[in-house]
Structure formats: structure tokens, C-alpha cells
Amino acid sequence: MSEQDNLVLRLAGLRKSYNVGKPNELEVLHGIDMQIGAHDFAALVGPSGSGKSTLLNMIGLLDAPTAGELYLLGRPTARMSDAERTALRGAQLGFVFQFHHLIQAFTSIENVLMPLMLTQGKPSSEDREHAMDLLAEVGLHDYANVRPSELSGGQQQRVAIARALVTRPALLLADEPTGNLDTKAAAKVFDLFRRFNKAYNCAVLIVTHDQRLSAACDRSINLVDGRIVSDESNLRS
Structure with a gap:
């Protein structure tokens, strides 16, 4: 398998502007080139206002770039229709957010299956069997029929992780996933990401302000003022 075949994500000259064609047009991403391989476990870091959320929206196929191309599993996506992007996002991307957005009226397993x-x-x-296996993996097998209001914040986050993985995505996107967790719960979430990265062959990209979290990843991609200023391995030879 070539290096190209091993790529999950490739960004080529990706740009994003708002208010295009107007006097107040603003470009917030300035030609981003980036690659994520199938086994990558990477952190996207940078100060507030650097464009991390905008870039994550592009990678998550929630918004289209103004220029450049985003390839997901080799497929160009910039000119896809909304329906095509939605289908590809649902099949190949998993999302974990700081706030879990679980449906309160649903049980844990119903949220995972959503x-x-x-x-x-x-x-x-x-x-359903796969969803139960995932709940077992995150230590919540006995909470399958419990609603979110009866779970702790850390437990809710683990349900959200299981939900993100139920489609067997090629890429897991985590946006400040440990921001509202205590140190112990955050460490457990990070360990889960590590385990799923290896067990499910799922690339992981974590957006974080936490320097300790980014340093624990295999790779740190630093975004400043809409440009990648460094992309370094954290692995020691």
C-alpha cells in the first residue's frame, strides 16, 4: 500500500473567506496543506481566533471551502452537493465535542445508535450488538438503558464517544473533548481514543487548548492566524 493509499484526509490549498465579494470580505484560512494518515493520532492546536473551529468545520464537511480541495479517502469534496457531503460525513466521520449533545429522552444505547x-x-x-459492544468498551454496558440525566459528565462523554464510533468511521474528530472533565475523567477519555485508534484503525484528530493533551498525541499541528506554522512529531526515536 502506498502512502497516498494510506491517507484518510488530504487538504490542498484550502482557503475559507466570509462575506465574499463584499467590502468586508475576510479570509480566515490561507491555503492550508495537511494530511492525516489512517493510523495518525494528532492534535490541532493554536490560540483562540486562529481558525481551528473554521478548519474543523471544513474537515467535518459541515462547510465548504472558498478555494482549494479537501480529499476524504481520496474523494474530492469541495464541489459535492450538500446531500453528498452529508452521506459521506455520516459514513466516514465521527464527532466528539466538549458538550456531548445527547438526546435526553433517549437511553444510552439509543443515543449510540442515533x-x-x-x-x-x-x-x-x-x-444493536455492535452498540452494546461499544458501551462495554467504554465501561457502560450496565448503563445501556439509562438516560443521560442519570449519568455523570464523564459517563455522558463516554456515551458520546461510543456514538461517534458506531458507524466505524475512518476519522474521529474531537473538539475540546476533555474541556469540561476533571483530570481523571479526561485521562480516561484520552485512553479510550488511544485504544480505538489502534483497535478500530480509526485516525484521530483532537482540537485542544490543553498543552498536556497535545503533547501526549503522536503529532501536533499548530495553526496560527489561519496558517499552519508547524507540524511536528511528538514521538521519540
Whole structure:
């Protein structure tokens, strides 16, 4: 397998502007070139206002670039229709946020199954078995029929991680995933990401302000004023 074949994500000259064609047009991403391989475990870091959220929205196919191209599993996406991007996002991307956005009326397993329910309707027995396996992986097998209001913040975050992985995504995007957790719970979440990165062959990109978290990743990508100023390995030879 070539290095190109091993790529999950490739950004080529990615630019994003707002108010295009108006006197107050503002470009916030200035030609981003970046690659994420199938086994990568990387952190995207940078000060507030550097463009991290905008870039994450591009990578997550939630917004289209103004110029340049984003390839997901080799597929160019910039000119895809909204429906095409939605389908690709649902099949190949998993999302974990600082705030878990669980549906309060649903049980843990129903929340985990939600991405599959949105794309294919009623989940199959195999889907439910997979969801239960994921809940077991995050230590919540016995909480499958419990609603979010009965779970701690750390437990809710683990349900959200299981939900993000239920579609077996090629790339997991985590936006400040430990920002509202205590040190112990944050360490557990990080360990889960590590385990899934290896066990599920799922590339991981974590957006974080936490220097300790970014240093624990294999790679740190530093974004400043809409430009990547460094992309360094944290691995010691």
C-alpha cells in the first residue's frame, strides 16, 4: 500500500473567506496543506481566533471551502452537493465535542445508535450488538438503558464517544473533548481514543487548548492566524 493509499484526509490549498465579494470580505484560512494518515493520532492546536473551529468545520464537511480541495479517502469534496457531503460525513466521520449533545429522552444505547438510525432507519440486531459492544468498551454496558440525566459528565462523554464510533468511521474528530472533565475523567477519555485508534484503525484528530493533551498525541499541528506554522512529531526515536 502506498502512502497516498494510506491517507484518510488530504487538504490542498484550502482557503475559507466570509462575506465574499463584499467590502468586508475576510479570509480566515490561507491555503492550508495537511494530511492525516489512517493510523495518525494528532492534535490541532493554536490560540483562540486562529481558525481551528473554521478548519474543523471544513474537515467535518459541515462547510465548504472558498478555494482549494479537501480529499476524504481520496474523494474530492469541495464541489459535492450538500446531500453528498452529508452521506459521506455520516459514513466516514465521527464527532466528539466538549458538550456531548445527547438526546435526553433517549437511553444510552439509543443515543449510540442515533447516527445509524438517521441513515438507515430502524437498527438491525447486529447494529444493536455492535452498540452494546461499544458501551462495554467504554465501561457502560450496565448503563445501556439509562438516560443521560442519570449519568455523570464523564459517563455522558463516554456515551458520546461510543456514538461517534458506531458507524466505524475512518476519522474521529474531537473538539475540546476533555474541556469540561476533571483530570481523571479526561485521562480516561484520552485512553479510550488511544485504544480505538489502534483497535478500530480509526485516525484521530483532537482540537485542544490543553498543552498536556497535545503533547501526549503522536503529532501536533499548530495553526496560527489561519496558517499552519508547524507540524511536528511528538514521538521519540
